[in-house]
């Protein structure tokens with residue numbers, strides 16, 4: 001488990017991270033969302049001990065991270081701008097990381113490089129941005145660490161590759177309890193992968209919740225009411241949003257699924273169904289309550 005307590009980091013007058021606390025459970029995907037400059041990379045750099053916090057502390061499996069070589073073997077940090085040695089090839093990177101990470105799986109690395117359509121002996125500086133991202137994912141996965149820190153890892157990957165990488169993460173979570181921590185400015189990219197999402201804004205955590213909890217008390221309902229009934233008849237529902245298209249009402253409603261179903265049944269509409277809410281829709285309603293306009297905070 002990773003525990004961050006009151007993490008604070010300033011760069012001169014810039015407060016990059018302001019007393020951020022988070023608990024990252026093993027075997028879950030922790031998504032960190034925020035606009036450019038929100039503090040995501042700073043958070044990951046503090047988690048990985050690249051930076052020292054001004055205040056607060058971070059522990060991985062109970063041990064402090066900063067200047068602790070043992071703990072550093074437990075995670076791999078795929079940075080937004082991964083460093084490769086001058087003239088290095090994927091094979092050189094494999095040789096390097098094999099020395100750093102005792103459980104580095106060379107066979108897996110070769111197989112991932114092959115599956116991604118990359119070449120082991122081609123110079124990395126001739127790779128495109130997306131190819132470099134693929135290479136860093138191959139390094140990170142093959143390192144076989146308990147935790148994988150991903151900074152905008154999906155950015156720059158094409159949709160097919162994005163899905164492939166998500167499947168690889170899911171596979172490693174199931175097989176060896178990998179815990180990915182994924183920072184992204186794009187909520188939609190985390191939609192189908194995260195168990196827990198933290199929303200970072202100007203260095204502070206605005207919201208940090210398990211997705212299952214978020215989804216328990218908010219639902220999207222579509223219905224067609226009987227002739228003679230109007231929107232006023234929907235007053236018993238705790239509606240956050242209502243859209244009307246002809247006779248079709250699409251509503252975002254607060255309450256447990258059972259309560260919402262109960263109310264809809266009592267209205268005896270011509271038709272109704274509960275449809276899944278997107279992560280973005282959930283976040284919009286949750287942050288509205290906190291007085292924020294999420295559309296200004298995420299893309």
Ligand SMILES: Nc1ncnc2c1ncn2[C@@H]1O[C@H](COP(=O)(O)OP(=O)(O)OP(=O)(O)O)[C@@H](O)[C@H]1O
Nearest residue numbers: 011014016034035036037038039040041042043185
């Ligand atoms: N080395 C540094 N020196 C000075 N300021 C820094 C440094 N690193 C980060 N900052 C500042 O800290 C704040 C948070 O930056 P950070 O890189 O953590 O944001 P981010 O959420 O990762 O942004 P992005 O999505 O653009 O990568 C920004 O205001 C940034 O300018």
